[in-house]
Amino acid sequence: MISLIAIDLDDTLIAPDLHIPDENLTAIRLAIKSGVKVVIATARGWAGAKRFYDRMGLSTPIILSSGASTVDGQTGAVIRRSYLPLSFARDVVTFADEQQIALRVYVGSEVWNNFDYDPSNGKNKTIEIHVENLVQKLVEAPFQIFVKGEREAKLILERFGSEGDGYRCRHHVYADGIPELNILHPRSTKQDALADLCAAFDVPREQVMALGDSKNDLGMIAWAGIGVAMSWADDAVKEAADWVLADGTARLTQDPDAEVAEAIFHHVLQQPKTEFAG
Incomplete structure (x- = not known):
């Protein structure tokens, strides 16, 4: 059972043209409706992440700056931060x-x-x-x-x-x-920030799914109960993942940029995507 989903933004949730594919939004909203917490984990700062956070209708904290900062998603108030000397x-x-x-x-x-x-x-x-x-x-x-x-x-x-x-x-x-x-700071990683946040939520790592494509996602993908790498991810990220999304037409989604939706339908909702059409 997955209780929390951690999602990278750029080139994971967000398509190269910076829009969120509709199927990703649909899958996320269905996951939230089923009681799953959805957390953004991004290299972006507060302003760069907030507009996507609002578009997704989230209420959870946001992991920013590759794990250097975790903030209240509604107010931007700092929850966790690691400082350089x-x-x-x-x-x-x-x-x-x-x-x-x-x-x-x-x-x-x-x-x-x-x-x-x-x-x-x-x-x-x-x-x-x-x-x-x-x-x-x-x-x-x-x-x-x-x-x-x-x-x-x-x-x-x-x-x-x-x-x-x-x-x-x-x-x-x-x-x-x-x-x-x-x-x-060495503890400014998505993995450390996610682990601390899950501890606060009392969510064990076995109930976490983490999705990403780049090297700053590798730690959280390896740490999570289910680590998911995008089909275009760095090879090291794919090696760390439990599941690598397949590039091609045999998919649960129609949009090639909607791989987040495919993972949620498969691992979280555990029903064919077609049952959620409309």
Whole structure:
């Protein structure tokens, strides 16, 4: 019996064009109606996840920033957060300023940029808050630092390594092919955040289904009672999963982007999708 479903957003629940397939929404609403808790677990921040949360009609907490933060889904109030060592964060900002590396630094409820452009899309991307002399003003430990770019990621990794005391650099390459680094506390993982949330809900891992496609989903997929990898997932994620969705036409859903629905119909609702048409 599945009591809780944890779902990654980008390229899992959400199609590449950023819409939620109708079949995914239908399956999620039927699961909720049957008493199952549905939890978003995403690398996105609060603003980026909230619109999908509202579209799904959820009332559960949201796991954000790849597990660095868990918040109340209705209010955004922090439930769980793991922080980077302040001295380390200041060292990263100092080095980034010297090397002209644009950063996002997540402090409290704000996102600070060390330059007047964003690492995701250079000068074409509107920034949230530009903080001049950021290292001097950084007196509160952040919970995440974000870097994007092949040169930028390489320099950060050469200087600080992939992990150290109180931090870990998680390297990802998504659909655009540009390397990204999320610098987080070692316990800032989707797996740790999900395990803590399930403990609070008194839901054993055997009653959890986790779905995802990328390396930051691997831990929670391996931890859950049923770990599900999308057909397009990274090979390491597929190896960690209990069930890998099949790419092709022999499916429970009509929309090729509705693999979340297929997993819910199969493992949670345990009835053919056709019985829920309309």
